[in-house]
Amino acid sequence: MISSTLSHMVLILVLGVTTVPDGLTGERSPSIELAADESQHPGGVIDSTLPKLRGMIELYSADRRNIGRFYDAPMSKMASEKTREYLQHWQEVLDAIDFDALERDQQVDHLLFQNDLRYRLRSLDHQQLKEQQIDPFVPFAEVITRLQEKRRQVEPVDGKKLANIITDLDRAVKEARTTIEKQLKEGGEGEQVFEISVANRASRMVDRLQRTLSGWYRFYAGYDPLFTWWVEKPYKDLEKTLKSYSKFIRNKVMAIDDEGDPPIIGDPVGREELMSMLEHEMIAYSPEQLIEIARQEFDWCRKEMVRAAQDLGYGDDWRKALEHVKELHVEPGKQPDLIRELAHEAVEF
Structure with a gap:
């Protein structure tokens, strides 16, 4: 009975199984009943x-x-x-x-x-x-994915075979980088060979694959002596290669300087996916209709800002009026008085 209970606890921790096996409660399992x-x-x-x-x-x-x-x-x-x-x-x-x-x-x-x-x-x-x-950037992704899937399925591991797999994987990452470098050289200096959004997505995926591999390694390292003995060195080499590859994509493919503030890079979804998002949110407008509505609303906002500027005596120059309003503040230390006045005003309203 004790061994059955421990086995069930292991299933819960590893696989997330929550159905109590027959015999532990004296009742039939709900899945059978x-x-x-x-x-x-x-x-x-x-x-x-x-x-x-x-x-x-x-x-x-x-x-x-x-x-x-x-x-x-x-x-x-x-x-x-x-x-x-x-x-x-x-x-x-x-x-x-x-x-x-x-x-x-x-x-x-x-x-x-x-x-x-x-x-x-x-x-x-x-x-x-x-x-x-992003497949051209990460042709090796399936190997890492399969390692993680086998870990989730609690399949037995062979440290020696895994060391060979990790070594081959390290070589595959380096080959992928060499291929990208060659395409960059063939494209010529200053020419955009890869879409920035795709390269950015690829860089994030390399980072994610590296984190997945790190979690996979930590799951076994220190618990399985043979795994640790065989895999530790090739894994550390692969980890460095993946981090270097991700940095290469950012610095060389995307031309991003890690020292400065990172630019904001969008990832266009396209009209079809945008229509899918609108349908999911039950918004009964097409992207084109929403753009036209936005233009109309923006024009209305601009007219209202000009009208407010005229009321303040700044004519049509709403920017000067805006700067004037920014300077309308109480003296230092008078903020509590302003808060009290606003609170009384709200109560009276």
Whole structure:
């Protein structure tokens, strides 16, 4: 009994499994008892004490977070597949529900739930496209991703084989850098060979891969003597190579000086993804319509600023009026008096 309890505790800590195995409580496991019940889902059982849609949403939200924590390797195809399967499962569940038979508040939950599922599925496609754009920078990413996935699945490790993998990985990172350097030279001095936004995304991904590899190494180092003996030296070499590669992308590809303030670099999402975001937020306007509305509102603001400037005696020069208003402040030490006056004014209002 003690060994069974310890095994269950290990499953909870490593895999996040929370269903109590048969025999520990004297009762049947909920996953077995409700296997044919409509409330049973891949991630668990819907709380029957909650309204139907709310119980579904709470289970979905908790399981989605758990999937994200477990499949946390960057650029993981397995993570995308598991997430897509889970989202599609819930779409099928919602499609099977009689919408007209629901109460009005549950109909709202149903619509919002469907909206969130559609958005997250589209986001997976957009994420895949973005990752494809940085593939030339990180052709070695899959190796690191697979190492992390095997760690999450608690697969046994062989220190000697892993040392060879890490050594090959270090060589692959250096080859990727050499390839990028060659493309920069072929492009000519002063010519933009790579899009800044893509290079910036690649640099961040290299940093993320390095952090993932660091977590993977710390998980075994010091606990598995053979792992530590074989892997320590090649891992430290690889860590330096990854950090140097990320810095190379920033300094040479993006032409960013680490000594100065880092520039703000945007990452254009494109019209299609922007439309997806607007639909998710239920904003019934296209990007073009929003730009036109913004222009109209900006023109209105400018007219109001000119009108205020005229009232202050500055004609159409609203900038001078603005500077004048900036200088309208009480003397040093009089701020508490101003606060009291404003408080009384608010009460009287």
